[in-house]
Amino acid sequence: MSIEATLRFTVTDADTAAAVGSGTLPVLGTPRLLAWCEAATCAALEPTLADGSTSVGTRVTLEHLAASPVGREVEVVATEVYADGRLHRFSVAARHHGSDAKLIASGEITRVVVDADRFLSRL
Numbered sequence: 001m002s003i004e005a006t007l008r009f010t011v012t013d014a015d016t017a018a019a020v021g022s023g024t025l026p027v028l029g030t031p032r033l034l035a036w037c038e039a040a041t042c043a044a045l046e047p048t049l050a051d052g053s054t055s056v057g058t059r060v061t062l063e064h065l066a067a068s069p070v071g072r073e074v075e076v077v078a079t080e081v082y083a084d085g086r087l088h089r090f091s092v093a094a095r096h097h098g099s100d101a102k103l104i105a106s107g108e109i110t111r112v113v114v115d116a117d118r119f120l121s122r123l
Contacts, residue, residue, distance in 0.1 A: 002079070002080070003044050003045065003048065003079070003080035003083075003088070004044055004077065004078065004079045004080065005040050005041070005043035005044035005077070005078050006040070006075060006076070006077045006078075007036065007039055007040045007043060007075070007076050008073060008074070008075050008076075008097060009036050009073070009074050009076070010071065010072070010073050010074070011027075011028045011068050011069065011070050011071060011072045011073075011074060012070060013026070013070055015028055015029060015032040015070075016028065016029055016032075016070065017029035017030070020032050025067075026069070026070060027067040027068060027069055027070075028067065028068035028069075028072070028074065028104075030062070030064045033062070033064055033074075033094060033104075033105055034060065034062055036074065036076045036094065037060075037062060037076055037078065037092040037094065037105070037107065037109060038057055038060075038109060039076070040076045040077065040078035040090075040092060041055075041057075041078040041088075041090045041092065041109045041111055042055065042111075043078070044078045044079070044080060044090065045080075045088055045111060045113070049113060052115055052116055052117060053113050053114065053115055053116065054113070054114060054116045054119075055088070055111040055112060055113050055114065056111065056112055056114055056119070057109060057110070057111055058110050058111065058112050059108075059109070059110040060107065060108075060109050060110075061107045061108050061109075062092070062105060062106075062107035062109075063105060063106055063107055064104070064105050065103060065104055065105055065106070066096075066102055066103070066104040066105075067104075068096065068104055072096060073096070073097040073098065074094055074095070074096060074097060074104065075094065075095050075096075075097040075101075076092065076093070076094045077092070077093050077094075077095075078090045078091070078092050078109070079091050079092075081108075086112050086113040086114070087110065087111075087112050088110070088111050088112070088113070089108060089109075089110045089111075090108065090109050090110075090111070091106075091107075091108055092105070092106065092107050092108065092109055093105065093106045094106075
């Protein structure tokens with residue numbers, strides 16, 4: 001069974017490097033791009049989780065390869081490439097959506113499944 005999710009986002013002024021504090025340019029900021037990639041891994045894993053379980057991110061590698069202007073639609077795909085018990089590793093890729101499907105980011109995100117109440121009780 002392949003665990004995968006594809007999400008689409010449109011870059012807004014609130015997503016820019018200037019808005020998220022990762023630079024001064026009006027292009028998609030890396031922190032927002034990373035959040036979108038993590039959202040795709042969560043969406044992929046969510047249908048497999050037992051009641052009361054959630055997942056937490058534990059490791060990220062991400063290369064932000066190209067700029068995306070405000071108004072550009074971005075498609076993010078997360079595909080599980082490894083699983084061992086509670087640990088799930090995903091390959092992530094982000095592309096401009098449409099005829100110019102330029103790769104704008106690639107990387108890997110690791111998530112671990114936890115019991116939500118138990119996890120929060122340890123804080």
